[in-house]
Amino acid sequence: MFGYVTLRPGAVSEEDFKRYRAFYCGLCNTLNTGFGITSSLTLSYDITFVIMLLNSLYEGGEGKAQIRCLPHPLHLHSAIICEATKYCAAMNIALSYHKLLDDVRDEKSVKARAALLFLNGAYKKARSMYPKKCEAIERGLSRLCELERENCKDIDALINSFGNIMADIISYHDDDMFAPALKSLGLGLGGFVYMMDAYEDFDKDQREGCFNPLTELHQRNDYEDKVNDIMTMLMGECAEAFEYLPLQLDVGILRSVIYDGVWEKYDIIRTREKRNRQTFSML
Amino acid sequence: MxxxxxxxxxxxxxxxxxxxxxxxxxxxxxxxxxxxxxxxxxxxxxxxxxxxxxxxxxxTTAGQSAYGGYGGGYGSYGGYRSGRAGYESGDNSYVEAALNYIAYRRYAEALNVLQNVPTSEKNARWYYASALANAGMNNRVTAKQQAERAVSMDPTNPDYRDLLDRLNNPSATYSRQRGTYSTSVNPTSICFGLCLCSLISRLCCRGGCYRGW
The missing domain is CATH 1.10.287.110 (DnaJ domain)
Known part of the structure; x- marks a missing residue:
């Protein structure tokens, strides 16, 4: 994923932040021990959110440990592992793996090919654990690539293509009482991530002649407003589904991510652009 | 129950x-x-x-949500049981058929049927039906555009306005909640502030003097 689904620094209490961090450490630890050390290439806070969400919903018990790790060998710190950790680790590997496959195919990226070699073993393991989910991720990303290759102008189709992948991942049990709400949450969140990635990379994609779903929209005078509108609609759907769930544990952290944290990158980009524009207009 | x-x-x-x-x-x-x-x-x-x-x-959205599996389908538009998606006289039969499909949540079929209407005959009701079907398919950007179109073509119709309000509801609720997280910076207000500053400084520096910066 793309580093958008996170907490804003200072947004929650120190205690809450430590807990959030502990789930992240637990994820890292699970990747290393369960899937091989190179799989921690895929480590991100985004999937940590999903772990905490599923843990809050299903409350299947948490294992806490004090660990040392390679990047932080001097201090012991807390790691929390729960039932969702292994699942989310596998899903993240699958997502990264198939994304890299597509990068190799489309952009012939050498970096991607190298990264793939590292992830091969980890992906094999993930696929043996969750074959159906991995297949769904593969199909979903394939479909998205196809749409992008055809220069698809239907922004809903593009957004939902990625959103549906997230919907599949987040609905841990496909058919329980909360599956529809989790799918809706995933659809909105995934759609937002897709839009944010497109928004952030717009200039770079233009320069390099790469596909960007916002190309048509960018020609409008109200581009910024429209983008904000769409992303708000997507988070609106995500939040509505979130509020349907009977969550209690860590609800403050999860809400902070959904209502505030996801906009951090967006705010940084907007502030930088305004500053650049102001500088230019004063020259 | x-x-x-x-x-x-x-x-x-x-x-x-x-x-x-x-x-x-x-x-x-x-x-x-x-x-x-x-x-x-x-x-x-x-x-x-x-x-x-x-x-x-x-x-949540005034009964529109249907997450519980009791309405089936995910997304807020799983069930348009409420809302008078009924028939009006002068309804194109394709629109009629589409509204029927929509009542049974068969949104893809509804969209298919609506394709049969030539562009010149796409009236407010066509846009309304299409918006409903697209909303059911989670095509939120298109749904909103089409609902806005229906309202602009027939501003007096309460159904169209109602649909647009419901489509905007999640965003409105979300924005309200988001506003309570005061750490977020509002880019619009910064923009306005900067524009105002730059305007004022341009007016002040008419004489070509370079003030300060």
Whole structure:
């Protein structure tokens, strides 16, 4: 994923932040021990959110440990592992793996090919654990690539293509009482991530002649407003589904991510652009 | 169905949090995993789930949400049972057919049928039906555009306005909640502030002097 689904620094209490961090450490630890050390290439806070969400919903018990790790060998710190950790680790590997496959195919990226070699073993393991989910991720990303290759102008189709992948991942049990709400949450969140990635990379994609779903929209005078509108609609759907769930544990952290944290990158980009524009207009 | 509040053991004035807490407590007790093979527990769990859905769904987009599997389909537009998607005289038969499909949540078929209408005949009602179908398919950008079109073509029709309001509801609710997280910076207000500053400084520096910066 793309580093958008996170907490804003200072947004929650120190205690809450430590807990959030502990789930992240637990994820890292699970990747290393369960899937091989190179799989921690895929480590991100985004999937940590999903772990905490599923843990809050299903409350299947948490294992806490004090660990040392390679990047932080001097201090012991807390790691929390729960039932969702292994699942989310596998899903993240699958997502990264198939994304890299597509990068190799489309952009012939050498970096991607190298990264793939590292992830091969980890992906094999993930696929043996969750074959159906991995297949769904593969199909979903394939479909998205196809749409992008055809220069698809239907922004809903593009957004939902990625959103549906997230919907599949987040609905841990496909058919329980909360599956529809989790799918809706995933659809909105995934759609937002897709839009944010497109928004952030717009200039770079233009320069390099790469596909960007916002190309048509960018020609409008109200581009910024429209983008904000769409992303708000997507988070609106995500939040509505979130509020349907009977969550209690860590609800403050999860809400902070959904209502505030996801906009951090967006705010940084907007502030930088305004500053650049102001500088230019004063020259 | 029994009174959902009684099933969960909460007062009708209970907050969302209280309802959720009550649900979790009961679910722990009657969950099938905790009571394997217990028919009575299974039945109770069904009632508890139904009661939860009945209460919480009412509190989200005015009954439009259908997450509970009791409405089926994910997304807020799973069930357009409310809203008068009824027929009006002068309705194109394709639009009629589409609205019928929509009532049964067959949104892809509805969209297919609507394609048969030539562009010159796409009236407000066509846009309304198309917006409903697209909303059902989670094509939110198109749905909103089309609902806006329907309203602009026929501003007096309450159904069209109602649909647009419902489509905007999640964004409005979200923005309100987002506003309570005051750490977020509002780019629009910065922009306005900077523009104002640059305008003022340009007016002041008419004489070509270079002030300060």
């Amino acid at each position: 029994n009174d959902p509040y009684k099933v969960l053991g909460v007062s009708p004035n209970a907050s969302d949090d209280e309802v959720k807490r009550a649900y979790r407590q009961l679910a722990k007790k009657y969950h099938p995993d905790a009571n394997p093979g217990d028919r009575h527990a299974e039945q109770r769990m069904k009632e508890i789930n139904a009661a939860y859905d009945a209460i919480i769904n009412k509190k």
